[in-house]
Amino acid sequence: HVYLDARKIEKFEDRFPSITASCLSAGIDPQHELIPVAPAAHYVCGGVKATLDGATSLQGLYVVGEAACTGVHGANRLASNSLTEGVVAGTRVGRALSWKLPEEVSTVDDDVEGALIDSYHRAALRSAMSRYVGVLRTPDGLAAAARILNTLGANASADVVPTRKAFEATNMLTVAIAVVEAAHTREESRGCHRRTDFAEPRTDWMRHLSCRIVDGRMEVSA
Ligand SMILES: Cc1cc2nc3c(=O)[nH]c(=O)nc-3n(C[C@H](O)[C@H](O)[C@H](O)COP(=O)(O)OP(=O)(O)OC[C@H]3O[C@@H](n4cnc5c(N)ncnc54)[C@H](O)[C@@H]3O)c2cc1C
Known part of the structure; x- marks a missing residue:
């Protein structure tokens, strides 16, 4: 980590009460x-x-807010625009649904067995993503992350008790695999995606990548 020197900021406690409280609770004045x-x-x-x-x-x-990809943010999200998107898209979806509800969808297949991972795998998942898929992404780091996620995925089983936490852990794993696959595919640096082996943006990568699960495997396409 690096250090932030706030010692000369006047009335720091009044101006940043939450930061002051969390610092004090961690034993830092x-x-x-x-x-x-x-x-x-x-x-x-x-x-x-x-x-x-x-x-x-x-x-x-x-889907609205941070879970959605509407294209408004491009390759990076400018500060405070998540609030804008939540408010704008949230209002628009509410307005659209108040005019017309979608037609009822009939269930295709009730008997599909879903495999889940146990929620205790979240710690390993988070640690792998923070360590290898953070600010600077290296080829070795992305490969290491992919190996760890594969191992976690191999623990998926229909016998896992279907709790909310197990569903969340499984969804986190799916999203993590998509992020790692997309980061591996995108051989450039752009916005918040930084590759040590491809330091510059490339014009032919000015496009979105789509991730889709096909036959149990994550497929990335442009
Ligand atoms: C430290 C930090 C600082 C930030 N600072 C800024 C900033 O200055 N400006 C800015 O614009 N953005 C900022 N952001 C980003 C911004 O906070 C988020 O992008 C935004 O809050 C996302 O809103 P959302 O409604 O899409 O999702 P969330 O705010 O995450 O809301 C999702 C809600 O769904 C609930 N939920 C989850 N699972 C379930 C479930 N299974 N069933 C029912 N409910 C569920 C959650 O409890 C939560 O209340 C910051 C984020 C962080 C982490």
């Missing part, structure tokens, strides 16, 4: 000590492909 700062995941760029009215390719499924 920001008025007299340096604050250690480390990068952390702050926003997921990309998401379920959706229009600004929240509509997706699946009838009846609406």
